[in-house]
Amino acid sequence: MATGHGWVPSPRRRGLLSRGALRPPLGGAGVAAGIAVEAAGRAGAALFRKGPDSLKQYVRHQKHCQKSSSICFASLDRMPSEILLKIFSYLDAVTLLCIGCVNKRLYHLANDNLIWIRIYSTAFSPKRSNWRVNSVEKTAVSLSLLSVEDKQAGYWKKEYIAKQIASVKATLTQILKPVNPYTGLPVKIKEALRVSGLGWAIILKDRSEKEYIMEHVDLSINDASVTVVWYSKNWPHLATLSTIDLCGVTPVFMDHHKVPTKNGPRWHSLIAQYSLSSLTESTLIGFDGLIRIFCLNPGLLVGLWKREEELAFVMANLHFHQLMERSTLGSATIPYELPPHCPFVDDDWESGLHGYQLHVDMHSGGISYLCGTFHNLFSKKGYIENGYMKLIVISSKNNTQHLPLIGKIGLSWRTDIFEGCIKSCYVMDLTLLDESRKPFWCFSSPVCMHSSPRPSEGPNFLGQEYYVDYLDSVGKVHMELVWIEETEEYFIIDLVLYLSVTKVNHWFGTNY
Numbered sequence: 001m002a003t004g005h006g007w008v009p010s011p012r013r014r015g016l017l018s019r020g021a022l023r024p025p026l027g028g029a030g031v032a033a034g035i036a037v038e039a040a041g042r043a044g045a046a047l048f049r050k051g052p053d054s055l056k057q058y059v060r061h062q063k064h065c066q067k068s069s070s071i072c073f074a075s076l077d078r079m080p081s082e083i084l085l086k087i088f089s090y091l092d093a094v095t096l097l098c099i100g101c102v103n104k105r106l107y108h109l110a111n112d113n114l115i116w117i118r119i120y121s122t123a124f125s126p127k128r129s130n131w132r133v134n135s136v137e138k139t140a141v142s143l144s145l146l147s148v149e150d151k152q153a154g155y156w157k158k159e160y161i162a163k164q165i166a167s168v169k170a171t172l173t174q175i176l177k178p179v180n181p182y183t184g185l186p187v188k189i190k191e192a193l194r195v196s197g198l199g200w201a202i203i204l205k206d207r208s209e210k211e212y213i214m215e216h217v218d219l220s221i222n223d224a225s226v227t228v229v230w231y232s233k234n235w236p237h238l239a240t241l242s243t244i245d246l247c248g249v250t251p252v253f254m255d256h257h258k259v260p261t262k263n264g265p266r267w268h269s270l271i272a273q274y275s276l277s278s279l280t281e282s283t284l285i286g287f288d289g290l291i292r293i294f295c296l297n298p299g300l301l302v303g304l305w306k307r308e309e310e311l312a313f314v315m316a317n318l319h320f321h322q323l324m325e326r327s328t329l330g331s332a333t334i335p336y337e338l339p340p341h342c343p344f345v346d347d348d349w350e351s352g353l354h355g356y357q358l359h360v361d362m363h364s365g366g367i368s369y370l371c372g373t374f375h376n377l378f379s380k381k382g383y384i385e386n387g388y389m390k391l392i393v394i395s396s397k398n399n400t401q402h403l404p405l406i407g408k409i410g411l412s413w414r415t416d417i418f419e420g421c422i423k424s425c426y427v428m429d430l431t432l433l434d435e436s437r438k439p440f441w442c443f444s445s446p447v448c449m450h451s452s453p454r455p456s457e458g459p460n461f462l463g464q465e466y467y468v469d470y471l472d473s474v475g476k477v478h479m480e481l482v483w484i485e486e487t488e489e490y491f492i493i494d495l496v497l498y499l500s501v502t503k504v505n506h507w508f509g510t511n512y
């Protein structure tokens with residue numbers, strides 16, 4: 001069972017689920033049967049008063065069931081349809097959908113239009129959701145009530161689901177509208193998460209294609225990213241695993257009047273897939289006494305116990321940019337694809353890039369070491385170097401630009417038993433907006449400082465020097481720091497972004 005803390009072996013998943021369709025809840029059938037049996041008590045009482053013939057059959061089954069087995073699931077399945085329909089009419093939408101996953105017969109019964117139109121009109125009755133519904137719409141509802149029997153089976157179920165999803169989407173669009181002027185990113189991410197019920201899961205796949213789903217254990221919201229963490233005492237053995245899928249998980253629909261249940265049907269949207277064979281020296285970025293950390297692109301941090309070489313924790317760093325889309329609009333097997341970019345026509349492109357704005361947040365464990373915005377960044381056309389355009393953010397030659405990192409730098413991690421901090425590593429969130437304030441480059445990734453040899457030429461600083469490098473398909477970040485012994489602070493003395501010319505040309509439809 002999904003507990004949120006352990007992994008869930010789910011050998012049945014493949015056949016049922018990997019087609020990118022709705023994923024039925026884990027243990028859905030069992031739970032559905034349980035709920036239905038409970039409801040059968042209530043419905044049964046009502047039926048006894050009426051006493052239809054089929055009831056005798058039902059009672060016979062019940063007795064048989066009590067004798068032969070303690071699980072009454074089989075008897076539920078063999079109940080006459082009219083009794084099941086009566087029982088189903090007491091259930092809510094989520095439970096009905098769970099029951100529909102049990103088998104073909106229950107699926108057809110749980111599709112019943114009369115049951116669903118009641119759920120539909122209760123949820124979306126003009127009184128409850130919107131008292132200003134005009135009379136035309138009201139008439140439409142009552143007309144369609146009349147013709148309910150004419151509709152195809154499942155029609156009202158589909159209508160209900162579609163309307164639920166549309167209403168959550170409309171609410172989300174409103175919530176995501178206000179943007180932070182410094183980051184160009186939505187301000188109310190927390191509220192969006194609450195309204196959508198969005199969470200994240202990792203799916204570990206072993207070599208025999210068996211899957212282990214883990215729901216996130218910790219989630220923290222930063223200035224421009226969400227940090228999601230998984231840990232467990234019962235990870236499957238690393239040697240047997242091949243990949244990690246990172247997915248957004250949303251309840252198929254949220255009932256605002258109820259607490260979302262873990263067992264409802266949920267939608268999985270694949271965000272990224274990582275190969276565990278890349279946990280090698282080249283992705284190793286740091287370590288402490290207990291663990292070694294590996295960074296897998298994009299933004300995934302994997303911590304392994306030093307001794308056993310087994311998983312300790314997994315941390316995903318998710319930048320706010322298109323986060324809701326990426327976490328909800330993909331399918332279980334195909335990630336959401338960003339809408340095609342329309343080249344932005346810039347009359348002034350001859351002079352290079354100008355008016356760029358950078359927002360950086362360097363943080364870990366909820367503590368920000370540096371959070372700042374840099375305006376009016378530019379890159380002259382002539383700055384192209386090895387296929388990159390250079391944006392100088394902090395120049396080593398200009399003292400007034402140098403900035404300290406505040407606090408004790410380190411990447412905090414934690415599991416059920418241990419916690420620690422990996423010195424000189426942290427998470428870097430970068431948001432680069434173009435001159436029209438559109439996000440040009442966004443990422444959230446763990447990075448580490450490495451000590452650099454003292455340069456023989458150029459400006460000499462007072463302390464040990466360090467550097468941080470980051471690279472992805474859009475560009476590179478190079479940062480240099482100096483450790484100032486007296487104040488026990490790292491000072492950033494150099495910060496340069498290199499933007500891939502290919503990306504720039506794609507963005508502007510230019511040809512640099």
Ligand SMILES: *[C@@H]1O[C@H](CO)[C@@H](O)[C@H](O)[C@H]1NC(C)=O
Pocket residue numbers: 398399400401
């Ligand atoms: C140094 O940086 C400051 C702050 O960004 C800027 O105002 C100043 O013009 C720079 N000086 C030089 C010589 O570039």
